[in-house]
Amino acid sequence: MIQEKLVCTTCACLCDDIEVEIEENRISKIRNACRKGSSLIYASQSDKRHASYLIYGQKVSQDEAVEKTSRLLNQAESPLLFGFDNSTLEAQSTAIELAEALGATIDDTSSFRQGELVQTILSNLNPTCSLDEAKDADLVIYWGSNPYHSHPRHLSHFSYYTHPKYEEAGWFPESRLISIEVRDTETTEICDKSFRFFRILPGEDPDFIASVLAIIEGKKGREDAGEFLKSIKSSSFCVIYAGPGLDYSLDGEYQTFNRMVNRLGECTRIAVIPMIDPYNMRGFNQLLFDKTGFVNRVNFANGASHGLEFSFLEQVRNNVPDCILIAGSDPLSSLPDSLVKNLGDITIITLDPFLTATTRISDVVLGIAVSGLETGGNAIRMDGTEISLNRVISTSIPGDEEIIRRLLDMVKR
Amino acid sequence: MNPLGGEKSSPIPIVIITYKDLFLWAARYKSVSDVDYERRAAQISLSADDLKSLGIDDSAQVRLANEFGSIVVQAKLDPRCPKGFGFMPRSRLTNRLTNYDPTRAKNPNFKRIEVTVEPVS
Known part of the structure; x- marks a missing residue:
């Protein structure tokens, strides 16, 4: 039996204290992982859950699947590369190179x-800080996020409970917790009674x-x-963990939110950290931003163009792509049926x-190793x-970086 | 007559707000079969007022419908739920009712799905 430590790649917390025992x-055994993390780790052990190499549902060799994929991408007039939020930085960087080489979106x-x-x-445009710095925050705000379900170890590993002066009895807490939510949740229940939570009905956040x-x-x-303003003014360091609830309510329009955060920054130290779900979405955003100045929705047909028309949603709605390479994402499970029905007419490689x-409806499936x-x-x-990220299990299955690198080499030829 | 003592009513409009559910997420990966996932996905939390308007008890089956689709799920009484709203874990089931319309919003309406709800007899 071997004991190893690994970084959990279930969500963007990337908890680095997961201990596992490995036999043959x-x-x-898994220690310290949350329910989500342990589910993913155990799923990776199940051969029945693992994707293999498929072309039109038939098992093929890795070489056949990669060659078929490169042919389909080369033939495509309007290829779209989508996902990569559950890929390593190395794979993401190669994918951006591939998009450039193909002139793809x-x-x-x-x-x-x-x-x-x-x-x-x-x-x-918004102040931020690291999660290590955020442990010193004496006011923690979850806005449109219920970490109990989305990031189960966030409170205990990175925020409220990790404050250096947190007292378990909680009678005179040095750190305070606020939740801004549409209803009571597991998180609102642990908010300090005097600060409790702010109930904002759906769509009321801008108001x-x-x-x-x-x-x-x-x-x-x-x-x-x-009351909210008074709480912030009485703190010395406030961190806002901004969740998807806020994002949907603002519909991605953050100008007023940015203005509010910057004005609040005149009263106290303040930082904003996004409660990102996929483990390396921030990595993809950073790499694409460094290259083009934009975190997503980029087209490389003529240099680098950016716009809403290059979003996956708009591309699929308008039937623009004739071939989509999807990596580590399952749009069929996560997007409206009324939209993804359009994928039926497009060549899909997953x-x-x-x-x-999504693998079930794909023309080509390329099974890859689990990152981390x-x-x-x-x-x-x-x-x-x-x-x-460490590798703790040996496998002959290649990682996504290796597959995308092979595709890039073939496309360049 | 309904179990709560009122007359059985016609469908009522509600707005569904979807959320990420830890147990549903785990069920998706933990089990090879979809049975546990589908059972956990097929639930909607409603207020006591809305259950009364519908003339149903906790755990009754209801049909949710809009122009994009229709699903049958189990209604769960949730005192935390405001009247006129329903909370559902986001899943392949709720995808049948959601929509993406860029003239209304940049994102799909995961947090504001307008439906009618009616009891399934």
Whole structure:
């Protein structure tokens, strides 16, 4: 039996304290992982869940699947590369090169989930900090996020419970917790009684933010916005963990939110950290931003163009691509049926460690190793910190970087 | 007559808000079969007022429908739920009711799905 430590790649927390026991190249025990993390690790042990190499549903060799994929991509007039949020930085970087070589459009799930917020952080329009620094925050705010379900170890490993002066009895806590939500949740239940949570009905966030700004400017505003402002003013370091609830409510329009955060920054130290779900969405956003100035929705047909028309949603809605390479994403399970029905007329190639609804309709499936378990690499955590992933299980299945590198070499030829 | 003592009513409009559910997520990976996933996905939390308007008890089956599709799920009484809203874990089931319309929003309407709900007899 061998004991190993690994980084969990289930979500963008990238918890680096997971301990496993390995017997005969299989994980027999897991320590410290949450329910999501342990489910993913155990799923990777199941041969029935693993995707293999398929062309039109028939098992083929790895070489045949890769060659078929390169032919389909080369023949495509309007190829789209989508996903890569569950890929290593090395695979993402190669995928961006592949998109350039093909003159393709490239996009990821941040295009319909928090991409605009990450863009504001990378453009220095919102202050941020690392999760290590955030442990000192005496006011923790979860806005449109219930970490109990989305990031189960966030509270205990990175935020509220990790404050250096946190007292378990909680009678005189040095750190306080606020939740801004549409209803009571497991997180709102642990908020301090005197600060509790702010119930914002769906779509009310812009009104709430406008009210906070109005009160800062000496005008009248909502009573709850006044209480919220008072809480922030009484803190010395406040971290806002911004979740998808806020993103959907603002519909990706962060200008007023940015203005509010920057005005609040005049009263106290404040930082915003996005509660990102896929383990390396932030990595994809960072790499594409470094190359083009944009975190997603980029087309390389004539240099690098950016626009809403290059989002996966718009591309599929308008039937633009004739071939889509999807990596580590399952749009068939996560997007409206009324939209993904359009995928039926498009050639689909999927790279995924697991069998999913999308692999089932794919023309070509390329099974890949699970990052952080069967293949190593690097990734960027939700706060922008780069984390190294270990390989703890030996497998002959290649990682996505190797497959995408082979495709890039073939396309260049 | 319904179990709560009122007359059986016609379909009522509600807005569904989807959310990520830890147990549903785990069920998707933990089990090779889809049975557990589908059972956990086929639930909607509703307020006591809305259950009363529908003339149904906790755990009754209801049909949710809009122009994009129709699904049958189990209604769960949730005192935390505001009247007029229903909460469902985001899943392949809710995808049948969601839509992407860029003239209304940049994102699909995962957090604001307008449906009618009616009891399934």
